[in-house]
Amino acid sequence: MEKQLKDKLYEYASNTESWLKEYSLQNNLGLADTVAEAMDYSLEAGGKRIRPVLVQAFCKICGGDEKNAAAPACALEMIHTFSLIHDDLPCMDDDDLRRGKPSCHKKFGEACAVLAGDALAIRPFQIIADDKELSAEVKVKLISELSFSSGAQGMIGGQIIDMENEERDNVDEANLRRMYALKTGMLIKTACVMGCITAGADEKQIEAAKEYAHCLGLAFQIIDDILDVTADEAKLGKPTGSDSAENKTTFVTLFGIESARNEAQKLTEKALEILNGFDNNEFLKGLTKYLLERDY
Amino acid sequence: MEKQLKDKLYEYASNTESWLKEYSLQNNLGLADTVAEAMDYSLEAGGKRIRPVLVQAFCKICGGDEKNAAAPACALEMIHTFSLIHDDLPCMDDDDLRRGKPSCHKKFGEACAVLAGDALAIRPFQIIADDKELSAEVKVKLISELSFSSGAQGMIGGQIIDMENEERDNVDEANLRRMYALKTGMLIKTACVMGCITAGADEKQIEAAKEYAHCLGLAFQIIDDILDVTADEAKLGKPTGSDSAENKTTFVTLFGIESARNEAQKLTEKALEILNGFDNNEFLKGLTKYLLERDY
Numbered sequence: 001m002e003k004q005l006k007d008k009l010y011e012y013a014s015n016t017e018s019w020l021k022e023y024s025l026q027n028n029l030g031l032a033d034t035v036a037e038a039m040d041y042s043l044e045a046g047g048k049r050i051r052p053v054l055v056q057a058f059c060k061i062c063g064g065d066e067k068n069a070a071a072p073a074c075a076l077e078m079i080h081t082f083s084l085i086h087d088d089l090p091c092m093d094d095d096d097l098r099r100g101k102p103s104c105h106k107k108f109g110e111a112c113a114v115l116a117g118d119a120l121a122i123r124p125f126q127i128i129a130d131d132k133e134l135s136a137e138v139k140v141k142l143i144s145e146l147s148f149s150s151g152a153q154g155m156i157g158g159q160i161i162d163m164e165n166e167e168r169d170n171v172d173e174a175n176l177r178r179m180y181a182l183k184t185g186m187l188i189k190t191a192c193v194m195g196c197i198t199a200g201a202d203e204k205q206i207e208a209a210k211e212y213a214h215c216l217g218l219a220f221q222i223i224d225d226i227l228d229v230t231a232d233e234a235k236l237g238k239p240t241g242s243d244s245a246e247n248k249t250t251f252v253t254l255f256g257i258e259s260a261r262n263e264a265q266k267l268t269e270k271a272l273e274i275l276n277g278f279d280n281n282e283f284l285k286g287l288t289k290y291l292l293e294r295d296y
Numbered sequence: 297m298e299k300q301l302k303d304k305l306y307e308y309a310s311n312t313e314s315w316l317k318e319y320s321l322q323n324n325l326g327l328a329d330t331v332a333e334a335m336d337y338s339l340e341a342g343g344k345r346i347r348p349v350l351v352q353a354f355c356k357i358c359g360g361d362e363k364n365a366a367a368p369a370c371a372l373e374m375i376h377t378f379s380l381i382h383d384d385l386p387c388m389d390d391d392d393l394r395r396g397k398p399s400c401h402k403k404f405g406e407a408c409a410v411l412a413g414d415a416l417a418i419r420p421f422q423i424i425a426d427d428k429e430l431s432a433e434v435k436v437k438l439i440s441e442l443s444f445s446s447g448a449q450g451m452i453g454g455q456i457i458d459m460e461n462e463e464r465d466n467v468d469e470a471n472l473r474r475m476y477a478l479k480t481g482m483l484i485k486t487a488c489v490m491g492c493i494t495a496g497a498d499e500k501q502i503e504a505a506k507e508y509a510h511c512l513g514l515a516f517q518i519i520d521d522i523l524d525v526t527a528d529e530a531k532l533g534k535p536t537g538s539d540s541a542e543n544k545t546t547f548v549t550l551f552g553i554e555s556a557r558n559e560a561q562k563l564t565e566k567a568l569e570i571l572n573g574f575d576n577n578e579f580l581k582g583l584t585k586y587l588l589e590r591d592y
């Protein structure tokens with residue numbers, strides 16, 4: 001990775017880490033119960049912080065100040081983390097590991113993991129509503145976008161399609177695309193859109209951000225499917241081969257690795273083209289290429 | 297119950313029913329998946345709709361138009377319903393029945409019940425943010441109030457205390473009061489406060505509403521404890537005696553039925569006194585007395 005890209009990515013990711021610490025109920029508000037501990041445990045397990053990075057990058061590229069993106073960036077990361085906690089539950093995917101560490105219910109018990117996920121689904125709306133910098137109008141737009149994309153019409157809707165597909169013998173391409181667009185694509189799209197809203201961007205910019213995010217999100221998911229087959233387990237931080245063990249339909253099972261890789265490549269090129277419509281697009285272009293080339 | 301009280305209670309409850317239908321993802325937006333069905337199933341299971349009634353009543357008593365209370369009233373009922381769905385899960389209270397019907401996970405399976413609860417925890421913020429009548433400032437205040445009171449510092453915080461108390465040999469009065477104040481008291485308080493905010497009430501009115509709600513919420517919970525021992529199972533719509541079967545500490549186990557009843561009586565009198573500070577308080581006074589005398 002180029003040094004400039006790496007530095008900026010590091011800056012955005014560490015902004016996120018320090019903001020999350022400020023929003024922590026344990027550290028900041030002294031809430032000393034198991035749910036607060038479990039919330040921080042799962043939030044700290046980290047990952048690439050791609051969504052908060054995108055919020056900041058789109059805020060910047062639309063002429064805003066990244067420091068104002070603290071609430072939307074962390075709100076989105078909390079929603080993402082809540083979905084992982086509940087996804088890992090025994091009645092859902094029943095995963096013991098998440099990012100190389102025991103999943104939330106393995107560490108804190110199932111009831112506590114349900115409640116920690118619930119609390120992380122609700123707190124995002126509080127930190128946006130209570131933010132000191134953003135206007136009421138911007139807050140309402142952010143909350144509308146976030147709740148729509150994470151709810152039954154968005155991410156949760158994608159999860160139910162994913163679950164129901166497990167019972168189906170045949171999952172076709174249209175179904176798979178819709179599931180991806182909702183389950184993982186929506187929060188990627190919302191990351192970009194929330195960045196725009198925070199900066200007070202116009203409708204044209206928001207539409208371009210959505211189109212970019214559609215391409216990036218789908219490419220990102222296709223690469224996840226490929227990595228489940230090809231990646232190094234230690235590097236990935238979770239067991240590989242789980243899709244095929246569960247007989248899951250993915251872009252790889254539908255088209256094979258090579259076609260899937262080509263599709264991801266095409267989507268990435270389209271995403272890069274859309275970024276040409278923005279000034280100061282170097283960081284986002286570098287990030288987009290990097291996300292395609294990742295091996296974990 | 298007096299006819300006038302009964303009519304108003306019926307009006308407020310049926311407002312709630314028709315608003316909930318308008319907000320339904322199945323009916324209104326044609327979302328035809330199992331999660332949307334499970335959300336409506338649990339919302340329609342009904343109950344007394346006390347929280348939406350309080351939102352409307354406090355909106356009215358503070359000089360507002362009850363019709364503007366649609367979003368906050370239904371948002372709060374959705375949060376309440378989400379908490380019931382997750383509370384009933386096998387890893388939580390493991391209840392097969394809710395309001396005389398199979399609980400959500402019994403009807404739709406555990407994974408779907410987790411997701412339906414999640415979706416009902418998120419949609420409230422969307423319906424407030426997208427409301428056509430309320431100002432951005434009022435929406436932000438409503439969302440801040442609702443997310444605080446339902447999250448880890450509120451209702452969910454109370455649920456974890458309740459869960460942890462099950463492991464404890466000795467639960468003292470202070471612990472029990474704190475658990476009640478959070479687990480059930482917070483949403484009652486928020487119902488009254490959201491009604492005030494919707495009407496644009498001043499700080500003095502909001503403070504009085506909070507004090508009233510504290511008394512009402514605690515009295516309501518004490519009566520729940522008493523009914524778990526004394527009520528008719530068919531009327532209550534759920535098995536009685538569950539607290540003592542689980543060795544739960546309640547106001548009844550701490551003080552006995554008579555003292556608990558006296559405490560509820562005292563709290564109700566205090567609540568009625570606070571209502572004297574508001575004009576046109578007849579409905580709320582009637583409701584308060586009615587809630588104390590309920591046998592289900």
